[in-house]
Amino acid sequence: MADLTLRDLEVRFPGLERPALEIPALELRSGEQVALTGPSGCGKTTLINVLTGLERVRHGHVDWQGTDLVTLGEGARDRWRAANVGLVMQDFHLFPGLSAIENVLLPQRLARFRLPRGAKEEARRLLKRVGIARLDQPVETMSRGQMQRVAVARALLAHPGIIVADEPTASLDGDAGTAVADLLTGLAREVGATLIVASHDPRLVGHLGRVLRLDGGRLEG
Numbered sequence: 055m056a057d058l059t060l061r062d063l064e065v066r067f068p069g070l071e072r073p074a075l076e077i078p079a080l081e082l083r084s085g086e087q088v089a090l091t092g093p094s095g096c097g098k099t100t101l102i103n104v105l106t107g108l109e110r111v112r113h114g115h116v117d118w119q120g121t122d123l124v125t126l127g128e129g130a131r132d133r134w135r136a137a138n139v140g141l142v143m144q145d146f147h148l149f150p151g152l153s154a155i156e157n158v159l160l161p162q163r164l165a166r167f168r169l170p171r172g173a174k175e176e177a178r179r180l181l182k183r184v185g186i187a188r189l190d191q192p193v194e195t196m197s198r199g200q201m202q203r204v205a206v207a208r209a210l211l212a213h214p215g216i217i218v219a220d221e222p223t224a225s226l227d228g229d230a231g232t233a234v235a236d237l238l239t240g241l242a243r244e245v246g247a248t249l250i251v252a253s254h255d256p257r258l259v260g261h262l263g264r265v266l267r268l269d270g271g272r273l274e275g
């Protein structure tokens with residue numbers, strides 16, 4: 055579903071002497087589970103933004119199964135991301151005032167005129183799968199671990215071939231972090247999605263089949 059071929063990638067930002075990212079070649083197999091680690095400022099978030107089409111690339115190729123994100127304009131990248139990528143962020147990005155199930159459904163509500171058939175049933179199933187019992191509970195009354203589990207359910211609703219998480223357990227304590235780490239890896243495996251996780255968390259990195267280390271914008275090893 056989601057083979058990646060990355061070539062000659064170079065990302066520069068104004069004010070930085072060296073490229074923020076410089077990766078001659080990288081390949082991921084469909085269904086692979088990959089951790090992205092490295093010291094602060096090494097380029098993890100930039101690489102995630104490149105792989106999900108959030109950051110426009112001017113130099114190189116970012117080819118997901120024949121779709122080179124470098125050739126797409128912003129609108130086309132947004133549509134590609136909505137169809138192919140489930141995102142989980144460190145600080146959840148949930149909407150306060152909406153319930154758990156409304157948060158799971160929100161991206162589909164915004165992307166389409168009306169909810170696709172079966173979306174509500176799938177949202178209920180996913181919330182149960184991630185261990186959320188009160189589907190109508192307003193998210194701002196939930197624990198941080200519960201909030202992240204709602205965000206994991208939301209990321210999976212459109213059945214993405216690629217799941218990308220940026221420090222998904224960084225703001226969670228012991229058991230909550232372990233639960234989210236187990237869910238992300240277990241669910242990605244269940245649906246056959248490629249999983250890419252930027253993380254320092256050994257609870258999570260230890261679960262992933264492959265570890266990519268960035269240092270100064272370059273991959274080590």
Ligand SMILES: Nc1ncnc2c1ncn2[C@@H]1O[C@H](COP(=O)(O)OP(=O)(O)OP(=O)(O)O)[C@@H](O)[C@H]1O
Nearest residue numbers: 067068069070074093094095096097098099100101
């Ligand atoms: N929009 C931008 N403009 C200028 N410099 C940027 C921009 N975004 C990132 N950078 C710089 O690029 C480098 C890589 O940043 P990035 O956020 O990808 O690192 P990171 O590995 O995710 O760090 P952290 O672990 O602290 O989140 C840093 O030197 C950062 O200051």
